[in-house]
Amino acid sequence: MSIEITGVNKRFGDFVALDNVNLSIPTGQLTALLGPSGGGKSTLLRIIAGLENADSGSVVIEGTEATNLPAQKRNVGFVFQHYAAFKHMSVAKNVAFGLEIRKRPKAEVKEKVEELLGLVHLSQFADRLPSQLSGGQRQRMALARALAIEPSVLLLDEPFGALDAKVRKELREWLRRLHDEVHVTTVFVTHDQEEALEVADEIVVINEGRIEQIGSPDTLYDAPSNDFVMSFLGPTTQLNGALVRPHDIEVFAHPVENGIPARIARELRVGFDVRLWVELLDAAHEEIQVTVTRATQRSLALAEGNDVWLVPTSA
Amino acid sequence: MSRKVNSLGRGSGLALGISLTWFSLLVLIPLAAVVVKSTAGGWSGFTHTLSNPQTQAALRLTIGDSLLVTVLNVVMGTVIAWVLVRERFPGAAILDVIIDLPFALPTIVAGLVLLSLYGPQSPFGVNEANTRNAVFLALAFVTLPFIVRTVQPVLEELDKDVEEAASSLGANGFTTFRRVILPSLVPAIAAGAGLSFARAISEYGSLVLLSGNLPFKTEVASVRIVGFIEGDNTAAASVIAVVLLVAALVVIVALDVVQRRVSRRG
Amino acid sequence: MVRTHPALRLVLRLLVVGYLVMLVAWPVGLVVTHTFDHGFTALDNAFADPNVVHALKMTAIVSVISVLINLVFGVTISILLVRYEFWGKRALSALIDVPLSVSPVVVGLSLLLVYNPINGWFGAGLADAGIKIIFSTPGMIMATTFVALPLVIREVVPVLEEIGDDQEWAARSLGASPVQVLRRITLPSIKWAIVYGVVLALARSIGEFGAVKIVSGNIVGSTQTATTVVEERYQNFDQPTAYAISFLLAFASVICIVVVAVLRPKNES
Numbered sequence: 001m002s003i004e005i006t007g008v009n010k011r012f013g014d015f016v017a018l019d020n021v022n023l024s025i026p027t028g029q030l031t032a033l034l035g036p037s038g039g040g041k042s043t044l045l046r047i048i049a050g051l052e053n054a055d056s057g058s059v060v061i062e063g064t065e066a067t068n069l070p071a072q073k074r075n076v077g078f079v080f081q082h083y084a085a086f087k088h089m090s091v092a093k094n095v096a097f098g099l100e101i102r103k104r105p106k107a108e109v110k111e112k113v114e115e116l117l118g119l120v121h122l123s124q125f126a127d128r129l130p131s132q133l134s135g136g137q138r139q140r141m142a143l144a145r146a147l148a149i150e151p152s153v154l155l156l157d158e159p160f161g162a163l164d165a166k167v168r169k170e171l172r173e174w175l176r177r178l179h180d181e182v183h184v185t186t187v188f189v190t191h192d193q194e195e196a197l198e199v200a201d202e203i204v205v206i207n208e209g210r211i212e213q214i215g216s217p218d219t220l221y222d223a224p225s226n227d228f229v230m231s232f233l234g235p236t237t238q239l240n241g242a243l244v245r246p247h248d249i250e251v252f253a254h255p256v257e258n259g260i261p262a263r264i265a266r267e268l269r270v271g272f273d274v275r276l277w278v279e280l281l282d283a284a285h286e287e288i289q290v291t292v293t294r295a296t297q298r299s300l301a302l303a304e305g306n307d308v309w310l311v312p313t314s315a
Numbered sequence: 316m317s318r319k320v321n322s323l324g325r326g327s328g329l330a331l332g333i334s335l336t337w338f339s340l341l342v343l344i345p346l347a348a349v350v351v352k353s354t355a356g357g358w359s360g361f362t363h364t365l366s367n368p369q370t371q372a373a374l375r376l377t378i379g380d381s382l383l384v385t386v387l388n389v390v391m392g393t394v395i396a397w398v399l400v401r402e403r404f405p406g407a408a409i410l411d412v413i414i415d416l417p418f419a420l421p422t423i424v425a426g427l428v429l430l431s432l433y434g435p436q437s438p439f440g441v442n443e444a445n446t447r448n449a450v451f452l453a454l455a456f457v458t459l460p461f462i463v464r465t466v467q468p469v470l471e472e473l474d475k476d477v478e479e480a481a482s483s484l485g486a487n488g489f490t491t492f493r494r495v496i497l498p499s500l501v502p503a504i505a506a507g508a509g510l511s512f513a514r515a516i517s518e519y520g521s522l523v524l525l526s527g528n529l530p531f532k533t534e535v536a537s538v539r540i541v542g543f544i545e546g547d548n549t550a551a552a553s554v555i556a557v558v559l560l561v562a563a564l565v566v567i568v569a570l571d572v573v574q575r576r577v578s579r580r581g
Numbered sequence: 582m583v584r585t586h587p588a589l590r591l592v593l594r595l596l597v598v599g600y601l602v603m604l605v606a607w608p609v610g611l612v613v614t615h616t617f618d619h620g621f622t623a624l625d626n627a628f629a630d631p632n633v634v635h636a637l638k639m640t641a642i643v644s645v646i647s648v649l650i651n652l653v654f655g656v657t658i659s660i661l662l663v664r665y666e667f668w669g670k671r672a673l674s675a676l677i678d679v680p681l682s683v684s685p686v687v688v689g690l691s692l693l694l695v696y697n698p699i700n701g702w703f704g705a706g707l708a709d710a711g712i713k714i715i716f717s718t719p720g721m722i723m724a725t726t727f728v729a730l731p732l733v734i735r736e737v738v739p740v741l742e743e744i745g746d747d748q749e750w751a752a753r754s755l756g757a758s759p760v761q762v763l764r765r766i767t768l769p770s771i772k773w774a775i776v777y778g779v780v781l782a783l784a785r786s787i788g789e790f791g792a793v794k795i796v797s798g799n800i801v802g803s804t805q806t807a808t809t810v811v812e813e814r815y816q817n818f819d820q821p822t823a824y825a826i827s828f829l830l831a832f833a834s835v836i837c838i839v840v841v842a843v844l845r846p847k848n849e850s
Binding site for chain 3: 078080098102
């Protein structure tokens with residue numbers, strides 16, 4: 001195990017940010033800390049980095065007891081949401097910073113910086129100032145800067161949170177590929193379930209200072225251990241008193257065995273999907289959401305006002 | 316035992332200790348000494364100093380003129396800030412530098428500067444030296460930048476959208492100014508007015524040459540303090556100093572209350 | 582944008598220009614022309630007077646030393662106030678601004694009460710130890726430092742708050758020690774704020790009159806400074822010298838504000 005967190009508690013005044021958190025993060029993997037804002041995931045990451053101290057509990061990094069080690073002695077790479085670029089230094093100087101602090105020979109520093117700038121596709125920007133880069137480029141620079149010190153773990157705090165949707169998606173895929181090349185143990189914080197599902201090997205869902213579930217993206221999506229995890233990882237709707245995903249409900253245009261009768265109230269097409277709001281024809285007349293494909297909608301000729309029968313399909 | 320990351324370490328603790336010691340030796344203890352000295356003669360010493368007619372005249376002149384000058388600055392400072400921010404005309408940049416001159420000029424030079432235009436050698440023949448007008452003039456000069464410089468940035472940041480929304484809702488220019496712009500300027504004006512008043516009641520250097528320091532006529536409180544110091548009566552000097560400190564404090568706190576009330580309502 | 586009536590706009594402009602010309606521009610201009618009424622003779626005469634030269638030197642020494650003190654103290658206090666948590670921090674932050682609202686005369690009085698050698702709180706003890714503060718250079722430096730104390734802090738604190746501590750934490754996570762963080766990250770990022778603060782403090786220190794007059798004793802040829810010599814000469818009917826020194830002081834302070842005005846917008850864009 002690369003990072004061992006045992007019994008960590010943290011309060012800010014009356015607010016409990018972390019409540020007895022225990023977590024093992026495996027070596028060489030890409031782990032996502034996922035949860036709503038204010039749930040404690042960033043605090044946990046900052047405690048691992050030494051940017052914050054736990055009230056109690058211990059942090060062990062690569063077998064070294066780090067609980068009382070200051071940030072500069074942990075050999076941890078940290079990437080901030082707002083880049084934390086050294087504004088008065090060129091891109092190359094930013095990346096070289098950690099190596100110069102470690103008093104590495106000039107030639108070695110130069111070589112390493114060139115290599116890393118190549119890795120993050122910023123070679124031609126080496127002499128620019130951070131203010132002359134786009135947000136995405138700044139974040140890649142920050143990543144190269146963190147990787148330069150060959151950290152035992154790489155920590156990213158909402159690394160793409162300040163970027164616009166398109167750049168965020170590109171950087172996400174790029175981070176995944178980069179990790180497959182570099183293989184450094186990586187932990188990143190996000191509140192975006194899609195980001196976590198797409199990039200991570202393992203996801204830790206954190207809410208209200210506690211860990212809700214740990215598992216692979218598939219496990220979490222298919223077998224959420226509770227309603228919170230289920231609803232946080234994707235859209236849900238209530239059917240027969242249970243949470244179901246809207247696309248895990250099969251729709252029939254004719255009565256079927258165990259089929260729940262309902263009537264289509266509204267429909268909305270979003271690209272390939274069609275979202276249906278259907279009114280259950282039981283006593284409560286509840287309205288629930290069902291998602292079908294465009295092809296299903298066509299073949300069944302679903303339209304507002306039609307009667308349908310619903311069957312949940314999830315395992 | 317956990318350590319707070321941004322709590323003081325050994326180095327920063329030492330730095331704080333040295334800084335606080337220096338600050339105490341330089342500012343806090345000397346100011347405390349003034350307060351202690353002012354009470355040395357007890358309550359009777361206090362009232363004795365303040366019942367002196369010459370002292371009373373000096374305090375009346377100082378506080379009265381300071382209030383008047385502050386009112387003048389509220390009007391002129393706001394107008395100047397408005398013109399500097401909203402109007403584009405040749406020479407506006409020079410005006411911007413002129414505003415800072417009273418801050419930068421040594422006060423004794425400020426007195427001499429005003430004497431050259433309003434003194435015995437005035438090119439247009441007015442001689443206001445040694446008159447009450449000279450006191451007012453000197454105070455207006457040294458306090459000129461305060462309100463301009465607090466209002467200007469607020470006016471620059473003021474959302475043009477809000478004004479446009481107001482006029483699209485049918486408000487005319489004056490109504491927009493009174494109902495939309497002015498209320499957002501009030502906190503800045505109040506802050507500037509507080510600084511302006513505090514500066515005016517404590518002014519000394521620019522008055523020395525200009526006002527003639529005539530008792531009962533143009534002598535202000537700080538000149539009176541110097542007089543007492545030179546007469547080796549530091550207790551009386553301290554009494555007036557404390558009155559000045561309290562007056563500045565009262566006005567600053569009062570304006571702070573105004574500022575808060577307005578911003579809460581806004 | 583409020584559309585102001587063209588006539589009103591003209592009136593406002595004339596009012597502002599007229600006010601500033603009558604109150605500031607014209608009088609300041611007259612000091613310049615008075616100085617050069619007889620070419621450079623007034624300045625030459627002033628520089629030929631050893632007491633004037635000594636006073637100018639005193640002003641230079643006192644200002645430079647007090648600016649250096651305020652530089653070190655100001656930067657230290659600013660960093661402590663913005664980056665650290667400690668008991669009494671808010672009170673300290675409020676007290677720092679006090680020197681701006683205290684009359685220079687009261688500053689002089691307060692230092693006199695504590696440091697005068699005869700019955701000052703500490704003055705007597707210091708005098709026994711052979712340390713003279715009042716009526717000598719240390720007292721003048723203290724008075725000047727007192728009045729200019731908040732200027733560096735008021736420039737540096739907002740900049741420190743605005744840049745936040747992310748860069749410093751990033752440097753720490755990359756292995757930088759506290760001293761390295763200070764030297765390589767914090768100080769370079771507040772460089773311009775420090776420059777403004779120092780220039781403003783310098784202008785204030787050069788021009789200080791009331792406080793210095795009281796603690797210096799205004800001894801001709803010894804503790805007299807440029808500003809106190811202006812008063813003395815004007816009152817002793819040596820007006821050409823008074824104007825000449827005033828011109829020099831005004832020139833120095835105008836340079837200071839021009840430096841700030843030129844530097845500031847460039848950095849903010």
